[in-house]
Amino acid sequence: MLLSSNQNPNDCYDVVVIGAGLGGMTVANILARSGKRVLLLEAHNKLGGFATYFRRDLSQKRSLQIPGLPTIEAEENSHHIFDISLHGFPFGMLKSFRRYWGEAISKLIIPLTDIRFINPEYSIQTSYTREDFTRILSSHFGVREEVVQSFFKRVMSVTPNGEEDPQIPVRELFEEFFPGRSDVVRFLMEPITYANGHTLEDPALTYSIVFANFMKHGIYTIQGGTDLLLTLMREELLANGVDIKFNTLVAKIEVEVNDNHKSTRGVWVKDQLVQSKVVVSNANLLSTIHSLVGEEKLSLALLEKSRQVRLNNSSCQVYIGIKKAHSLPDMGDLVFYSTASHFDTNLLLSDKISSRTFSIYYPRLRPPHGRYTIVASSNARYEDWSELPPSAYESKKLLMVKETLETLEQLIPGISSHIDYLEAATPLTFERYTHHQKGSSFGTKFEGLKVGEHLSQEIQGLYHCGSVGIIMSGWLGAVNFGVITANNIERDHFPLSYP
Numbered sequence: 001m002l003l004s005s006n007q008n009p010n011d012c013y014d015v016v017v018i019g020a021g022l023g024g025m026t027v028a029n030i031l032a033r034s035g036k037r038v039l040l041l042e043a044h045n046k047l048g049g050f051a052t053y054f055r056r057d058l059s060q061k062r063s064l065q066i067p068g069l070p071t072i073e074a075e076e077n078s079h080h081i082f083d084i085s086l087h088g089f090p091f092g093m094l095k096s097f098r099r100y101w102g103e104a105i106s107k108l109i110i111p112l113t114d115i116r117f118i119n120p121e122y123s124i125q126t127s128y129t130r131e132d133f134t135r136i137l138s139s140h141f142g143v144r145e146e147v148v149q150s151f152f153k154r155v156m157s158v159t160p161n162g163e164e165d166p167q168i169p170v171r172e173l174f175e176e177f178f179p180g181r182s183d184v185v186r187f188l189m190e191p192i193t194y195a196n197g198h199t200l201e202d203p204a205l206t207y208s209i210v211f212a213n214f215m216k217h218g219i220y221t222i223q224g225g226t227d228l229l230l231t232l233m234r235e236e237l238l239a240n241g242v243d244i245k246f247n248t249l250v251a252k253i254e255v256e257v258n259d260n261h262k263s264t265r266g267v268w269v270k271d272q273l274v275q276s277k278v279v280v281s282n283a284n285l286l287s288t289i290h291s292l293v294g295e296e297k298l299s300l301a302l303l304e305k306s307r308q309v310r311l312n313n314s315s316c317q318v319y320i321g322i323k324k325a326h327s328l329p330d331m332g333d334l335v336f337y338s339t340a341s342h343f344d345t346n347l348l349l350s351d352k353i354s355s356r357t358f359s360i361y362y363p364r365l366r367p368p369h370g371r372y373t374i375v376a377s378s379n380a381r382y383e384d385w386s387e388l389p390p391s392a393y394e395s396k397k398l399l400m401v402k403e404t405l406e407t408l409e410q411l412i413p414g415i416s417s418h419i420d421y422l423e424a425a426t427p428l429t430f431e432r433y434t435h436h437q438k439g440s441s442f443g444t445k446f447e448g449l450k451v452g453e454h455l456s457q458e459i460q461g462l463y464h465c466g467s468v469g470i471i472m473s474g475w476l477g478a479v480n481f482g483v484i485t486a487n488n489i490e491r492d493h494f495p496l497s498y499p
């Protein structure tokens with residue numbers, strides 16, 4: 001059931017999940033479906049974590065003046081819904097949704113077929129599949145067909161337990177197949193960097209897995225938007241008997257120490273200890289270790305390893321609502337637009353934004369009353385925003401909005417006069433709404449995975465299932481991480497229901 005703000009959870013559950021991101025919700029759903037008593041606690045007032053949306057009702061006519069741009073007039077009695085992280089995920093999501101969330105949810109998945117790259121080096125339109133990339137690499141970039149095929153063979157055959165050396169940086173993989181071809185590297189790498197902050201120094205293994213996932217069948221989205229998805233997920237969780245409590249920021253996981261044996265006792269919800277022998281944290285790995293569990297409960301070796309775990313970078317976004325009466329031409333579903341002369345991950349992170357992904361949402365995404373909206377995303381560093389005094393922060397945000405509109409004007413001349421709503425998010429916004437340290441968009445980097453796995457070996461009943469780049473983050477990674485975690489919990493604690 002959905003617990004209201006003045007309703008306390010029961011005293012005891014089989015499993016408590018902290019955080020209702022895609023990973024946390026998936027653990028909760030699978031375990032509840034197989035009969036466990038599950039409590040899902042979420043700090044925010046809705047499900048989803050990063051997989052979220054916001055709605056703005058423009059009930060009153062108001063205007064926004066950005067220096068140097070036409071006045072933005074909001075329309076009366078109108079609204080927009082903006083998706084935060086629904087820019088695209090691999091086809092594998094269909095299988096994961098069908099199996100672990102049911103047929104109705106999996107049926108929302110539809111392909112995005114028009115992906116565009118526009119930058120000073122090239123302008124390309126693609127369906128983002130292996131076949132189309134093979135064509136483009138050969139015909140546009142002039143790479144020999146055998147080289148393209150052997151690159152794909154290598155990338156598509158990489159598995160976490162395969163023979164490839166996981167330590168090779170992706171830079172070396174590209175150098176091996178496309179020596180000196182920075183334009184090809186940009187084409188293959190830029191979307192993955194946008195998608196999860198991957199750099200040329202990250203392991204080729206993780207790049208290959210993510211890239212191959214997309215190349216198998218292209219990029220997919222949810223018809224109906226994140227709001228419909230989360231409505232159905234909530235119904236499914238409640239139908240399976242999960243207790244959900246929003247607006248609940250868990251401060252502590254209670255750990256019992258007996259001689260050398262440590263185990264979870266439950267979590268503190270304000271001053272109530274909700275008992276449970278199994279606790280799953282969907283929160284950021286570093287917050288889980290250093291705040292929720294507490295350093296005193298963990299070995300020095302694990303703490304030392306956790307200090308070497310790096311956070312992924314954060315993001316900025318500008319949300320653009322288009323007036324009801326105006327329609328946009330087909331200009332692609334995702335447009336990777338850059339004014340940078342060459343690909344450089346430092347440039348992508350810089351606050352002098354030169355590269356943006358425009359996600360264009362057409363009314364067909366939310367039938368029957370969908371509206372045109374555009375979300376411009378760019379990678380960002382937390383420090384570039386967190387250290388500013390309030391007035392400088394606001395000015396910088398306005399400047400970002402203005403520059404985004406100027407860039408959008410290059411794509412759709414005259415668009416500024418058809419906009420009726422504008423809003424922007426920075427790394428501080430992401431930190432505020434998800435509690436990820438430094439607003440990290442994809443949690444921690446890949447080295448966090450081993451540290452997270454180690455938690456249940458040190459403390460019986462404690463699991464982490466939350467964004468660990470790169471394989472275990474993103475929509476598909478988070479859901480699959482939830483599946484793996486639920487299986488591990490069944491195996492370790494409920495062997496009778498373990499398949």
Ligand SMILES: Cc1cc2nc3c(=O)[nH]c(=O)nc-3n(C[C@H](O)[C@H](O)[C@H](O)COP(=O)(O)OP(=O)(O)OC[C@H]3O[C@@H](n4cnc5c(N)ncnc54)[C@H](O)[C@@H]3O)c2cc1C
Pocket residue numbers: 018019020021022023024041042043044047048049050051084085086087088089195248249250251282283284315317377430433434435436440441442443465466467468473474475476478479
């Ligand atoms: C701007 C942006 C764009 C993205 N675009 C894409 C995309 O196009 N495709 C894609 O596949 N992925 C994308 N992602 C990434 C993707 O959304 C995430 O990797 C994924 O949703 C993370 O799921 P998660 O299970 O790790 O949980 P999270 O989404 O990290 O959720 C964790 C939840 O835990 C809650 N929480 C944290 N601490 C506590 C606490 N102490 N008590 C209670 N609750 C707590 C938080 O409030 C949050 O709801 C994007 C991310 C961002 C930021």
